[in-house]
Ligand code: ADP
């Protein structure tokens with residue numbers, strides 16, 4: 201690309217670089233960000249629609265979950281990718297509210313564009329947005345209510361709000377109960393490690409048949425039909441090596457010259473397997489979870505000893521079992537002792553929807569629970585799992601922070617009102633940005649109304665007037681279109697979902713606004729797996745394709 205310096209063109213960038221600068225760059229980025237936000241807007245809220253995503257190999261996902269939609273979409277545009285990251289950070293930090301965060305980010309960009317057209321400088325907009333965001337978070341915090349870990353009813357409402365409008369909608373009452381019980385079971389001093397909650401999905405049966413097990417479920421069956429189906433007072437060996445004869449060198453050949461020699465060789469192998477099983481037996485174990493294979497002969501010996509054994513258990517399951525049962529994972533079978541064994545009240549193989557599963561219940565450490573999610577088809581089960589994921593996330597966050605807010609657009613309307621007052625005290629053009637921020641937040645109640653088939657202007661006008669009159673909890677009942685006290689109506693969300701949405705949306709919008717130069721196609725260095733061939737014409741680094749590395753670097 202040539203740039204004129206005086207009369208002499210100076211080449212600073214290679215030929216196949218594309219460069220967009222100034223207002224063009226801003227417009228291009230804003231358009232990209234807005235497009236992504238627009239694509240998920242119709243899914244927001246209880247009346248939001250679902251999306252069917254068809255992958256390149258024809259795989260289908262039907263979902264209402266913002267972050268899932270955005271992750272599955274193959275977004276190429278660099279600014280659009282930054283909006284996708286908003287959803288990801290929202291999911292990570294707050295466990296829910298991904299659509300909300302993305303829709304707010306899109307609206308902040310749209311309002312910023314209007315201001316740019318009025319010649320407000322991007323840095324002024326950026327700093328106005330930042331001030332507004334801080335005030336918004338403050339207001340949200342002031343309006344939040346306290347909730348305790350043992351407040352099952354409120355926590356259950358939190359879970360239900362997160363599941364509203366998802367595939368799990370009809371069963372949300374029973375599912376929310378499972379979610380709250382699970383989180384309460386693993387909560388320890390206000391900390392909740394979701395690793396301790398294992399979610400297994402089973403296709404078959406109704407969503408309502410989903411259940412919570414105080415313990416672990418392993419999606420495996422026992423290796424031998426002669427093993428007991430149920431072991432009480434279980435002492436559990438967790439082994440991460442094969443219960444097989446290890447062929448240490450791949451091409452060792454055993455040459456035998458007579459049937460006797462063969463027999464003695466086989467006897468020797470049998471003897472070694474016998475010893476392994478004896479070692480296990482002598483430790484006192486009556487259940488074995490092996491991460492690797494178990495030889496047929498060893499299976500037979502284990503069955504003879506009345507030991508229930510499972511092979512090829514997942515590594516992650518072995519780890520969880522160790523935590524749940526208080527056992528230690530053993531790599532060398534001859535070293536196994538009683539101290540290594542985990543404990544559980546019962547270990548039992550049961551059939552769930554025609555599938556055998558091993559239930560490990562009444563564990564040493566009860567801070568480990570499992571959920572069996574069921575549903576008629578795979579798509580249903582998958583969407584139930586995503587809904588449960590959101591519900592677990594919000595209940596966890598609520599237990600950690602102990603703060604909740606009403607939903608249904610109430611907090612956004614309240615903050616917008618506060619920000620408009622606050623704007624009066626802001627000097628210069630920044631005031632316009634603060635006002636724009638207030639307007640942008642109202643995209644949430646507006647969209648909730650639109651998606652419910654209501655008149656968004658009427659809804660917004662009534663919402664504003666309620667809040668003007670001091671009714672901080674007034675939100676939109678998406679079913680009836682009435683403006684109600686959302687806390688009384690049981691539509692509540694964790695404070696963190698709202699504060700995080702404000703933060704990540706603002707960060708992304710500000711970052712995009714501050715860009716006035718997009719240089720595409722250069723070798724960004726470092727991030728690409730394969731360095732483009734520097735000499736070759738039309739190498740892989742050319743065009744927008746080269747931006748892939750850039751998205752990852754930001
Ligand atoms: P997100 O990905 O942002 O969580 P959702 O589709 O889950 O998107 O919608 C969340 C929005 O829906 C929140 O503003 C929440 O308060 C609102 N909402 C949830 N349930 C109800 C309800 N019963 N009535 C009104 N609004 C609701």
Ligand code: MG
Pocket residue numbers: 296297298361362590
């Ligand atoms: Mg949600």
